[in-house]
Amino acid sequence: MRLFEAIIDANHRAVAGDKEAGLHPADYADELPVIALTCIDPRLNAFFPNVLALPADQFIWLRNAGNIIFDPMSSMTRTLALACAVKGGKEIAVIGHTDCLVGKTTTLQLLERFKELGVERHLLPENLNEFFGLFSSERQNVIKSCDIVRHSPLIGPKIPVHGLLLNIETGELDWVVNGYQTLDVLANRLNEPVGQAGSTPDLMKSLSPFHLGEMKFPEAKIGELASKAEDWLSKKTGKLGATVQEAAKDVAPVAQSAEAFAKNVAGFAEKHWPKPPEKPPKIPVPPPIRPVKRR
Ligand SMILES: [Zn+2]
Numbered sequence: 514m515r516l517f518e519a520i521i522d523a524n525h526r527a528v529a530g531d532k533e534a535g536l537h538p539a540d541y542a543d544e545l546p547v548i549a550l551t552c553i554d555p556r557l558n559a560f561f562p563n564v565l566a567l568p569a570d571q572f573i574w575l576r577n578a579g580n581i582i583f584d585p586m587s588s589m590t591r592t593l594a595l596a597c598a599v600k601g602g603k604e605i606a607v608i609g610h611t612d613c614l615v616g617k618t619t620t621l622q623l624l625e626r627f628k629e630l631g632v633e634r635h636l637l638p639e640n641l642n643e644f645f646g647l648f649s650s651e652r653q654n655v656i657k658s659c660d661i662v663r664h665s666p667l668i669g670p671k672i673p674v675h676g677l678l679l680n681i682e683t684g685e686l687d688w689v690v691n692g693y694q695t696l697d698v699l700a701n702r703l704n705e706p707v708g709q710a711g712s713t714p715d716l717m718k719s720l721s722p723f724h725l726g727e728m729k730f731p732e733a734k735i736g737e738l739a740s741k742a743e744d745w746l747s748k749k750t751g752k753l754g755a756t757v758q759e760a761a762k763d764v765a766p767v768a769q770s771a772e773a774f775a776k777n778v779a780g781f782a783e784k785h786w787p788k789p790p791e792k793p794p795k796i797p798v799p800p801p802i803r804p805v806k807r808r
Pocket of ligand 1 (some may be wrong): 610
């Protein structure tokens with residue numbers, strides 16, 4: 514059983530009343546951490562990550578109103594891509610939920626709410642449904658989001674993209690899109706000899722509309738902040754060095770030895786740049802999925 518199959522299996526057992534239901538994250542080390550996109554609904558706060566039976570440090574949680582993906586190159590897709598590339602996310606799950614207000618709110622209601630907030634109609638985009646991604650079916654919305662992520666050139670064909678629906682009343686998780694199956698279909702089709710499968714060129718096309726050469730990369734790197742911090746430190750230590758040298762010139766004719774200077778620098782760094790504690794704080798063992806009583 515693969516990770517999300519085990520998650521759903523454990524979830525169903527928990528919902529059915531099995532108090533021992535859960536999974537051993539260590540068994541799935543190669544498939545962790547996972548990235549989940551959910552709605553902003555605060556009722557979800559109590560569910561995650563417990564409902565997936567995953568420890569918090571193996572769970573990268575993204576949220577937006579209605580767990581909507583608008584575009585293969587949107588900011589949310591970019592965040593998903595970096596969550597994989599930088600944070601090592603192995604699988605993506607778009608997790609919708611029942612009773613989603615983004616799905617239930619009508620255009621008229623939305624206009625009224627905005628008016629109450631002082632936002633008049635003419636200040637809003639023409640096509641409200643499209644702009645805010647209002648949807649009528651939570652399942653369809655999850656399918657659509659998965660499809661866009663699956664076809665995003667930023668995500669690549671190695672990451673399974675699942676779609677799940679959480680029942681907010683019972684805590685039950687259900688498959689909407691099984692990302693392993695989609696991935697298998699994709700792999701089989703890519704392995705078919707070109708010419709034998711008429712759809713292969715189309716599939717390849719849909720997978721590679723993106724050319725790296727067309728992208729302009731900013732010169733600043735993601736890790737620039739770290740080097741800025743180093744600059745800051747060296748400036749500070751440089752200043753300290755200058756002060757020490759000045760003092761040495763005034764007070765004593767003896768030049769300060771490199772060793773003493775290094776000691777000063779180390780002392781300064783110690784004081785102004787505290788090291789993290791040697792032992793990392795203990796992460797509490799996550800509780801198993803708690804069954805939610807059916808009403
Ligand atoms: Zn919602």
